[in-house]
Amino acid sequence: xxxLWKILLVAALLLPGNAWGEFSYTxxxxxxxxxxxxxxxxxxxxxxxxxxxxxxxxxxxxxxEDKFSExxxxxxxxxxxxxxxxxxxxxxxxxxxxxxELTLRIDENPCRITxxxxxxxxxxxxxxxxxxxxxxxxxxxxxxxxxxxxxxxxGEKTGNLSRTGDSYIMWNSDFPFYTKATxxxxxxxxxxxxxxxxxxxxxxxxxxxxxxxxxxxGSDRFYWFGADKGELDYYFIYGPDPKRVISSYTELTxxxxxxxxxxxxxxxxxxxxGSEEKVREIAKQFRTREIPCDVIYLDIDYxxxxxxxxxxxxxxxxxxRMMADLARQGFKIVPIIDPGVKADDGYFAAKEGxxxxxxxxxxxxSPYKGEVxxxxxxxxxxxxxxxxxxxxxxxxxxxxxxxxxxxxDMNEPAVWGKNVPDIIxxxxxxxxxxxxxxxxxxxxxMAKATFDRLSRDPERRPFVLTRxxxxxxxxxxxxxxxxNYANEDHLALACYMPQxxxxxxxPFTGSDVGGFGGTPSPALFIRWLELGxxxxxxxxxxxxxxxxxxxxxxxxxxxxxxxETIRMRYRFLPCLYNEFRRSTLTGLPIMRALFLEYPGDxxxxxxxxxxxxxxxxxxxxxPVLSEKDILKKLYLPEGYWLNIWDHKHYKGSQWIAIEAPxxxxxxxxxxxxxxxxWDAQNYxxxxxxxxxxxxxxxxxxxxxxxYEDDGIxxxxxxxxxxxxxxxxxxxxxxxxxxxxxxxxxRYDSKVKSYRxxxxxxxxxxxxxxxxxxxERCESEKSLMARTEGxxxxxxxxxxxxxxxxxxxxVNLN
Ligand code: GLC
Numbered sequence: 001x002x003x004l005w006k007i008l009l010v011a012a013l014l015l016p017g018n019a020w021g022e023f024s025y026t027x028x029x030x031x032x033x034x035x036x037x038x039x040x041x042x043x044x045x046x047x048x049x050x051x052x053x054x055x056x057x058x059x060x061x062x063x064x065e066d067k068f069s070e071x072x073x074x075x076x077x078x079x080x081x082x083x084x085x086x087x088x089x090x091x092x093x094x095x096x097x098x099x100x101e102l103t104l105r106i107d108e109n110p111c112r113i114t115x116x117x118x119x120x121x122x123x124x125x126x127x128x129x130x131x132x133x134x135x136x137x138x139x140x141x142x143x144x145x146x147x148x149x150x151x152x153x154x155g156e157k158t159g160n161l162s163r164t165g166d167s168y169i170m171w172n173s174d175f176p177f178y179t180k181a182t183x184x185x186x187x188x189x190x191x192x193x194x195x196x197x198x199x200x201x202x203x204x205x206x207x208x209x210x211x212x213x214x215x216x217x218g219s220d221r222f223y224w225f226g227a228d229k230g231e232l233d234y235y236f237i238y239g240p241d242p243k244r245v246i247s248s249y250t251e252l253t254x255x256x257x258x259x260x261x262x263x264x265x266x267x268x269x270x271x272x273x274g275s276e277e278k279v280r281e282i283a284k285q286f287r288t289r290e291i292p293c294d295v296i297y298l299d300i301d302y303x304x305x306x307x308x309x310x311x312x313x314x315x316x317x318x319x320x321r322m323m324a325d326l327a328r329q330g331f332k333i334v335p336i337i338d339p340g341v342k343a344d345d346g347y348f349a350a351k352e353g354x355x356x357x358x359x360x361x362x363x364x365x366s367p368y369k370g371e372v373x374x375x376x377x378x379x380x381x382x383x384x385x386x387x388x389x390x391x392x393x394x395x396x397x398x399x400x401x402x403x404x405x406x407x408x409d410m411n412e413p414a415v416w417g418k419n420v421p422d423i424i425x426x427x428x429x430x431x432x433x434x435x436x437x438x439x440x441x442x443x444x445x446m447a448k449a450t451f452d453r454l455s456r457d458p459e460r461r462p463f464v465l466t467r468x469x470x471x472x473x474x475x476x477x478x479x480x481x482x483x484n485y486a487n488e489d490h491l492a493l494a495c496y497m498p499q500x501x502x503x504x505x506x507p508f509t510g511s512d513v514g515g516f517g518g519t520p521s522p523a524l525f526i527r528w529l530e531l532g533x534x535x536x537x538x539x540x541x542x543x544x545x546x547x548x549x550x551x552x553x554x555x556x557x558x559x560x561x562x563x564e565t566i567r568m569r570y571r572f573l574p575c576l577y578n579e580f581r582r583s584t585l586t587g588l589p590i591m592r593a594l595f596l597e598y599p600g601d602x603x604x605x606x607x608x609x610x611x612x613x614x615x616x617x618x619x620x621x622x623p624v625l626s627e628k629d630i631l632k633k634l635y636l637p638e639g640y641w642l643n644i645w646d647h648k649h650y651k652g653s654q655w656i657a658i659e660a661p662x663x664x665x666x667x668x669x670x671x672x673x674x675x676x677x678w679d680a681q682n683y684x685x686x687x688x689x690x691x692x693x694x695x696x697x698x699x700x701x702x703x704x705x706x707y708e709d710d711g712i713x714x715x716x717x718x719x720x721x722x723x724x725x726x727x728x729x730x731x732x733x734x735x736x737x738x739x740x741x742x743x744x745x746r747y748d749s750k751v752k753s754y755r756x757x758x759x760x761x762x763x764x765x766x767x768x769x770x771x772x773x774x775e776r777c778e779s780e781k782s783l784m785a786r787t788e789g790x791x792x793x794x795x796x797x798x799x800x801x802x803x804x805x806x807x808x809x810v811n812l813n
Contacts, residue, residue, distance in 0.1 A: 022134075022135055022136040023133065023134070023135045023136075024045050024133060024134050025045065025110060025130070025131060025132075025133045025134075026043045026044070026045055026046045026048070026062065026110065026111045026131060026132050026133065027043050027044025027045040027046070027110060027111065028043065028044050028108055028109045028110050028111060029041050029042075029043055029048075029095065029106065029108035029109070029111050030042045030043060030044060032088075032090055032095055034088040036083075037051050037052065037080075038050040038051040038052045038058075038059075038086075038088070038097065039088045039095070039097060041095070041106070041111070043111050045064065045134075046062050046063060046064050046132075046134070047062070047063050047064075047065075047067075047068070048060070048061070048062050048106075048111065049061040049062075049068060050097055050104065050106075052084050052086040052097065052099055053078070053080065053084070053235065053252070054084055054099075054248065054251075055084055055085070055086075055099040055100045055101045055102065056099070056101050056102055056237060056238040056239075056244070056248060057235055057236070057237050057238070057248055057252070058097065058099075058102060058104050058115070058235070058236050059233070059234070059235045059236075060113065060232070060233070060234050060235075060236065061231055061232070061233045062132050062139065062231060062232040062233075063231045063232075064134060068231065069230070069231060070431075071428065071429070071431045071433075072429065073206050074208060074441045074444055074445070074470065074472060075204075075206055075208075075252075075253045075441075075444075075470060075471035075472040076206055076235075076252050076253055076472075077252075077253065077254045077472065077475070078251055078252045078253075084099060085099065085100060086098060086099045093107065093108050093109060094106065094107055094108060095108065100118075101117070101118055101238060102115060102116070102117065102118075102236075102238050103115070103116040103117075103118075103120070104116075104236075110131065111131065111132070112125070112126040112128060112131045113125065113126045113131070113132075114126065115201070115236055115238070117199070117238070117240070121199075123199065123201050123238065124143060124144075124194065124201055124203075124236065125143065125144050126141070126142065126143060126144070127142035127143055127144050127221065127222040127224075128144070130142035130222065130224075132232055135226075137228065137229045138226055138227065138228055138229070139207070139226050139227055139229075139230065139231065139232035140224055140225070140226030140232070141205075141224060141225055141226060141232055141234065142222045142223075142224045143222060143223050143224065143225075144221075144222060145216045145219065145220065145221060145222050145223045146196050148196060148197075149164070149194055149195070149196045149216075149223075150162065150164055150194070150195045150196070150605060151163040151164045151192050151193065151194055151195075151215045151216075151223070152192065152193045152195070152242075152500070152503050152593070152595075153189070153191055153192035153193045153202070153500065153503045153504045154168050154170075154189060154190070154191070154192050154213055154500070154504060155187050155188065155189025155191070155471075155500065155501055155504040155506065156185060156186060156187040156189065156469075156479070156481060156497055156500070156501050156504075156506075157183060157185075157497070157500055158178060158179065158180050158181060158182050158183060158185065158493060158497070159180055159181065159496070160492075160496050160607050160610050161496055161499055161500050161503070161593055161610045162605075162607065162610075163192060163213070163215045164215055164216055165215065165216050165217060166215060166217050167212065167213065167214040167215065167217035167218075168183055168184070168212070168213045168214075168215070169183055169184040169210065169211070169212055170184060170188035170189075170190050170210060170211040170212070170213070170440060171184050171188065171210045171439065171440065172184070172186055172187060172188055172412035172439060172440050172442070172443060172468040172469075172470075173185055173186065173412060174186065174410065174412050174414035174418075174482075175482075175483075176482075176483040176516075176517070177483055177484070177485050177516075177517050178482070178483070178484075179489065180489045180490075180492070180493055185482060186412060186467050186468045186469075186481075186482045187443075187467075187468055187469040187470070187473070187479060187501075188211075188440045188469070188470050188471075189469070189470070189471050189501070189504040189505065189506070190204065190205040190206075190207065190211050190213070190225070190471060191203070191204040191205070191249055191253075191471055191504050191505065192213060192215070192504075193242055193245050193246075193503060195242060195595075195599070195605075198240070198599050198600050199239065199240035200239035200240055200241065200242035200244075200245050200599065201236065201237060201238050201239060201240075201245060202235075202236075202237035202239070202245035202246070202248070202249055203225070203234055203235070203236055203237070204234060204235045204237065204249055204252065204253070204471065205225055205226075205227065205232075205233070205234045206233045206234065206235065206471075207227040207230045207231065207232070207233055208230070208437055208438070208439075208440045208441050208470065209227040209228040209229045209230050209436055209437055209440070210227065210228045210436070210439075210440070211225065211226065211227040211228070212224075212225065212226060212227075213225045228436065229436065229437070230437065235249075235252060237249055237252075241599060242503075242595065242596050242599050243586075243588055243596050243597075246503065246505060246587055246588055246589070246596075247586050247587050247588060249504075249505050249587070250474065250505045250586075250587025251587065253471045253472045253474070253475075253505055254472055254474065254475035255474060255475065255505075255583065255584055255585075255586075255587045256474045256475065256507055256508055256580075256583060256584055257461065257462070257475070257584060257714075257717075258461060258580060258581060258584055258709075258716060259461055259462075259463055259478065259508065259580065260404075260405075260460070260461045260463055260711065260712050261573070261577060261684045261685075261711030261712065262294040262295065262332055262404075262683070262684040262685070262711075262712075263294075263295070263405070263463045263478070263537075264536075264538070264573055264576050264577060264580065264684070265292065265293065265294030265295065265538070265569075265570065265573070265683060265684050266291075266292055266293045266294060266295075266538050266539075266540075266566045266569060266570075267293070267294060267295035267296075267297065267334075267537075267538060267539035267540070268282060268286070268293050268295065268296050268297070268539070268540055268550065269296070269297035269299065269512075269539055269540065269541035269542075270297075270299065270541060270542045270548075270549065270550075271299040271300070271301075271541075271542065271543055271544045272298070272299035272300060272301035272302065272544070273296065273297075273298065273299070274299075274301040274302070274315055275315040275316065276315065276316045276317065276318070276319075276322045279296055279298070279322065279326070279333075280322070280325070280326070282296055282550065283296060283326055283329055283331050285550065285552060286331075286682075287329055287330075287682060289552055289559070289563065290563065290682060291551050291552065291559075291562065291563045291566055291682075292566050292567060292569070292570050292680065292681065292682045292683060293331070293566070293682075293683065294330065294331070294332055294683045294684055295331065295332045295333070295334055295404070295539070296326070296331055296332075296333055296334075297333075297334050297335070297336070297407060297539070297541070298333060298334070298335040298336060299336050300336055300338070300373055301315070302315070302316055302335055302336075305342065305344075305374060306338075306340075306342060306372075306373040306374035306375075307341075307342045307344070307347050307349065307374060308337055308338065308340075308341060308342075308349060308394075309348075309349055309394045309395070309397045309398065310347075311401075319401045319402065320400075320401045320402050323401060323402030323403065324402060327402065329683075330682060330683030330684075330685065330686055331683070332404035332405070333402065333403050333404060334403060334404055334405045334406065334407050334463065334465065335398060335403050335406065335407065336407045336408075336409050337395070337398075337406050337407065337408055337409070337450070338372065338373060338408075338409050338410040338411070339379055339380060339382075339408075339410065339411050339413055339442070339446055340370065340372040340373065340374055340377030340378070340379060340410065340413075340415075341353055341359070341374075341377055341378045341379070341380065342374035342375065342376075342377050343369050343375075343376040343377055343378055344374075349394060350378060352390070352394075353367075353378055353380065353390070354367065354378070356386070356387075356390055358380050358381060358384070358386070358387040358390050358391075359378040359379060359380060359381060360378075360379045360380070360381045360420075360424050360425065360426050360435070361381075361424065361425045362423065362424065362425070363423055363425055368420070368421075368424045370413070370415035370416075370417075370420055371415055371416040371417065372410055372414065372415055372416065373410070379413055379420070379424075380446075381426050381427050382442060382445035382446045382448070382449055383426045383427050383428050383429055383433070383438055383441070383445050384426075384427035384429070384430075385429070387427075387449075388445065388448060388449035388452065389449075389452075391446075391449045391450075391453070392449055392450070392452055392453030392456075393453075395450060395453045395454075396453070399453075399454075404460075404463060405454065405462065405463030405464060405465070406450050406454075406463075406464050406465070407464075407465040407466075408443065408446055408447055408450060408464060408465065408466045408467065408468075408477065409467050410467070411442060411443035411446050411447075411466060411467060411468045412439070412442070412443065412467070412468045413439075413442050413443075413468075420435050420439065421435065422434055422435050422436045423435070426438040440470045441470045442468070443466055443467070443468035443469050443470065443473065444469055444470045444472055444473050444476070446466075447464050447466050447469065447473060447476035447477040448475075448476055450462075450464045450476070450477075451464055451475070451476035451477065455714070458713060458714050458715070459712070459713050459714075460712065460713065460714075461712060461713070461714055462476070463478070464476055464477040464478070465477060465478050465479070465480060465537070466478070466479050467479070467480065467482050469506075471504075471505065473506065474505050474506045474507065474508070474587075477508075478508035478509065478510075478536070478537045479501065479506055479508070479509050479537075480509065480510055480511060480512065480537060480539065480541075481493070481494065481497045481498070481509070481510070481511045481512070482512075482516075483512070483516045483517065483543070484511055484512050484515055484516050484517070485515050485516065485517040485518045486514060486515025486516075486517065486518035486519055486520035486524060486525075487515065487518065487524075488524070488625065488626055488627065490511070490515055491515075491524065491527060491528055491531070491625050491626075491627075492611070492625045493511070494510075494511035494513075494528065494531055494532070494535070495531055495610075495611060495612075495613070495623055495625055496610060497509070497511065498510060498511070498535050498536070498537075498591050499589070499591055499592070499593045499610065499613055500593075501589075502588075502589025502590065502591050502592060502593070503589065503593060503596070505587060507536060507580070507583040507587075507588070507589050507590045507591075508536045508537055508580075508590075509535065509536055509537055509591070510532060510535040510536060510537030510538055510539060511528075511532070511535070512539065512540070512541040512542070513525075513528045513529055513531075513532040513538065513539060513540040513541070514528050514529070514540050514541075514542065514549045515528070515542070516541055516542055516543050517542075517543045517546065518546065519546060519547055519549075520549070520627075521627050522554035522555055522557075522558040523627040523628070523662060524627040525549070525551075525554050525558065525562075526554075526558055526561050526562060526565070526662050526663065527623065527624050527625070527626070527627060527662070529551070529562055529565050529566070530565055530623055530624070530663070530665035531623040531625075531665070532569075533565050533566065533568055533569040533572070533665070534569075534572075534591065534613075534615055534621045534623070534665070535591055536576070536580070536590045536591055538569060551563070551566065561662055561663035564663060565663060565665075567680035568680075570678070570680040570681055570684075571677045571678060571679065571680050572615075572675075572677060573677075573678055573684070574676040574677060574678050574689075574692060574706075575615070575616070575619070575675050575676050575677060576590065576615070577707070577711075578616075578676065578705075578706065578707050579615060579616040581707045582616070590615065590616065591613050591614075591615060591621075592613055592614040592615070592616070592617075593610065593613060593614075594609050594610075594612065594613065594614060594620075594635070594637060595609075596614075597614050597617055597637070598637040598638060601637050601638055601653070603635055603637070603653075603655075604635070604637055606635070608633070608635065608655075609635045611623070611625055611634075612634050612635065612666075617670070618669060618670045618672070618673035618674070618675060619667065619668070619669060619670070619673065619675060620634075620636070620637075620641065620667070620668040620669075620670065621665065621666070621667055622634040622660075622665070622666040622667075622668070623665055623666075624660050624665065624666070629660070630659065630660060630661050630662070631657050631658065631659060631660060632657065632658055632660040632666050633655060633656070633657045634655070634656060634657075634658070634666060635654070635655050635656075636650055636651075636652040636653070636654055636655075636656060636668065637652050637653065638652045638653045639652040639670055639671050640652060640670075640671035640699075641668040641669065641670060641671065642668060642669045642671070642673075642697045642759050643658065643666070643667070643668055644667040644668065644669060644695075645664055645666075645667065647759060647794060647795060647796050647797060650668070669695065669697040669759070670697070671697055671698075671699040672697065672698070672699030672700070672701075672702035672728075673695070673696070673697045673699075673702070674694055674695070674696050674702060674703070674704035674726050674728060675694065675695040675696075675704075676692050676693070676694055676695075676704075676706055677692070677693045677694075677695060678691070678692060678693070679691065679693075684711065685711075688750045689750060689751070690750060690751060690752040690753065691751070691752065691753050691754070691755055691801075692706070692751050692754060692755070693754075693755035693756070693757055694706075694726060694754065694755070694756050694757065695757045695759070696728055696738070696756055696757065696758045696759065697759045698728050698729070698730035698736045698758065698759075698760070698761075699728070699729075699730065700729060700730060701727075701728070701729040702727075702728050702729075703725060703726060703727045703728070704725075704726045705723055705724070705725055705726075705743070706723065706724040706725075706726060707721060707722075707723055708721060708722045708723075708724075708747055708749050708750075708751070709721035709722070709747050710747065716747075719746050720746050720747050721744070721746060721747045722742060722744060722745050722746065722747040722749050723742070723743045723744040723745075724740060724741070724742050724743065724749075724806070725739075725740070725741050725742075725743045726738065726739070726740050727739040727740075730761070734760070734761045734762045734764075735764070735811070735812060735813045736758065736760065736764070736810075736811075736812040737809070737810070737811055737812075738756060738808075738809075738810040738811075738812075739807065739808065739809050739810075740754065740806065740807065740808040740809075740810075741806045741807035741808070742806040742807075749804070751804045752803065752804055753787065753788075753801055753802060753803050753804050754801070754802055754803075754804055754808070755799060755800065755801050756799070756800040756801075756802075756810065757793065757797060757798075757799050758797065758798045758799075758800065758812070759796060759797055760796060760797070760798055760812070761796075763792070763798065764798070764812035764813055765813060766811075766812075766813050767790050767798075767800060767810065767811070767812050767813075768810070768811050768813075769788070769800075769802050769808060769809070769810050770808060770809050771809075774788060774789055774790050774800065774802075775788075775789045775790075776789065776790055776791065777789045777790065777791040778791065779791055780793045780799055783799060783801055784801070786801065787801070787803055788801055788802050788803060789801055798812070
């Protein structure tokens with residue numbers, strides 16, 4: 001009997017298709033060749049390639065094919081410019097690749113990879129028994145899980161920021177009203193950060209197939225990541241500062257361009273403002289109620305039977321006239337564009353698409369049709385350059401009519417019945433691939449088509465909003481978190497998810513304020529609006545068949561608070577805009593998890609500390625994430641902090657609870673903070689913003705680089721901008737010195753005067769500007785009417801007004 005079992009077992013292992021039989025490891029290192037970019041290794045069962053990308057970035061590729069794929073990456077755009085110094089040494093049983101910062105050790109029998117820092121400390125290593133392996137077509141990488149290792153990132157994931165102990169799938173999925181536990185949803189960003197002993201590294205798996213990240217889920221021994229097919233192709237990025245990991249990751253996958261300034265304003269949407277009359281009515285309400293708003297969205301009902309690039313002429317008889325009129329009131333119109341092209345013989349886009357061979361196909365060459373809003377529809381093959389250009393040309397129809405940007409939706413791509421069949425063929429830039437490979441980058445390539453069309457115009461910056469995406473999507477689009485719901489879980493997600501997306505290289509993000517589905521209470525709506533006012537993307541949106549959710553629909557008291565909250569957003573616009581600009585240079589998030597600023601402070605990783613965030617590096621925002629609470633418990637990291645509302649000072653490294661009535665989102669300035677603000681306005685460009693106010697909480701010594709440009713054209717890319725440096729220092733007896741000087745001046749600044757709102761430790765006896773003594777005014781109001789002077793503006797607050805110029809030296813003694 002025992003023998004029979006043994007025979008059966010051996011037979012089972014030999015049979016093709018058996019899961020065990022398909023599992024294989026890399027085996028040993030057999031040979032090694034060095035070259036200018038790294039090294040190539042032949043293993044018993046695979047080929048391995050090591051590329052030294054930068055001194056802190058090493059790329060690992062593994063394949064079982066005869067050669068490595070030549071198909072370019074969709075995500076990585078980095079092309080190495082400067083040579084990197086590195087060495088490759090093979091000693092007995094081991095190969096070492098060394099850069100100035102990083103050592104990659106490859107143990108040879110069997111092949112296992114270890115990354116070490118300069119001091120020889122292990123940062124990350126393959127799991128000793130499993131390492132890299134194959135399971136059928138799947139590729140996997142098993143990494144040792146260290147005690148206390150924390151994981152963050154992976155883009156748009158539900159739950160809080162921590163990814164430790166859970167498993168995640170990358171497969172762009174339309175999941176309306178997802179919950180805080182749903183996975184996957186719309187976007188796939190296969191990049192995460194690991195942190196241990198306050199040292200961070202990142203791993204980016206550059207593989208577009210469905211992939212999985214099992215971050216110690218059900219195992220205290222390893223974590224693993226892998227993909228259904230393709231190469232194991234990953235980048236190891238060393239920090240040790242987590243912000244540097246993000247900067248390096250976005251050096252590989254690209255960074256956002258500056259959006260038009262209006263895209264930072266408040267935006268109003270619903271499914272749908274379905275007629276010209278309704279759109280005009282909404283616009284009128286905003287202006288008569290003096291609630292600032294820059295953008296109104298058109299959801300699917302503006303089209304003729306959901307045919308992209310068309311208008312429902314009955315409901316929208318004259319779109320150019322409507323948009324021209326609205327533009328005069330300061331409104332920009334952004335229409336939704338779904339990828340599905342209605343399969344209708346009489347419809348020009350379907351005819352053009354078929355004639356030009358622009359649609360994804362079945363293997364027999366016939367165009368694929370899937371069902372979405374317009375019923376049966378063709379799906380453009382955005383992986384083909386010619387199709388992207390065709391799509392872009394058709395976008396001109398809407399641009400010529402006056403739209404200001406595009407909202408890409410259903411671009412997972414979503415179809416009724418959930419899945420586009422795996423066998424559907426795409427051009428893959430000429431290399432040919434099936435839907436399994438292209439699914440996750442469909443939205444990325446659609447956004448590219450849209451962005452490329454918009455960037456043909458040097459006078460106008462592209463604005464694209466997307467629901468789905470893949471690594472690199474930050475180059476083309478802002479992303480919102482899809483179909484959320486009006487409840488507290490989703491209010492919390494609206495705080496967590498954009499933070500996680502920021503960690504994952506996507507800075508321009510936000511949620512449907514007020515919840516897409518359901519009906520928020522006035523308090524829930526206000527709390528959401530308060531949070532939204534500090535998320536990079538700030539749009540209210542709601543589902544069909546939900547009651548009106550515009551800011552004036554929750555009663556007079558809520559309307560008043562909503563108005564003030566949105567006005568506050570507009571006051572913070574220059575601060576936000578400066579953070580956007582920094583993000584274009586560094587790839588860092590605008591809405592920033594606390595631990596990114598304070599990686600050495602263990603408390604900043606705590607789940608409760610994820611319920612607050614930094615805007616840039618100086619403003620701490622602690623949204624109230626409940627409709628009933630009027631207190632907020634929050635953590636202040638190391639240093640000193642100032643509550644913006646009551647000007648109270650706090651020592652950091654402690655949890656505090658403060659009062660936070662409706663309309664008063666807790667905001668704290670870090671000591672040393674310099675934050676620019678403008679007066680509120682009803683829309684970007686309503687006034688010229690001749691005065692900029694710097695809120696200053698003086699520290700020993702700090703500085704700020706204030707950026708200005710025209711806010712709309714792409715001329716900034718050719719250097720048409722201005723930079724003003726503000727230096728602030730406070731000595732031991734509380735004397736403050738502020739120096740302002742233009743450091744770069746190729747934009748004609750509109751700023752006529754500066755206001756310095758100083759949170760001082762003591763009232764100065766004298767204030768002088770460039771040696772001239774300033775006069776003290778009775779009140780803030782009387783100061784506003786003058787060109788210069790100063791006034792006390794509340795307890796511990798001094799407001800100074802001076803004409804703009806350069807250089808300026810202000811002394812408070
Ligand atoms: C999807 C979008 C939502 C939009 C709706 C109708 O559900 O996520 O924002 O309103 O489609 O177009």
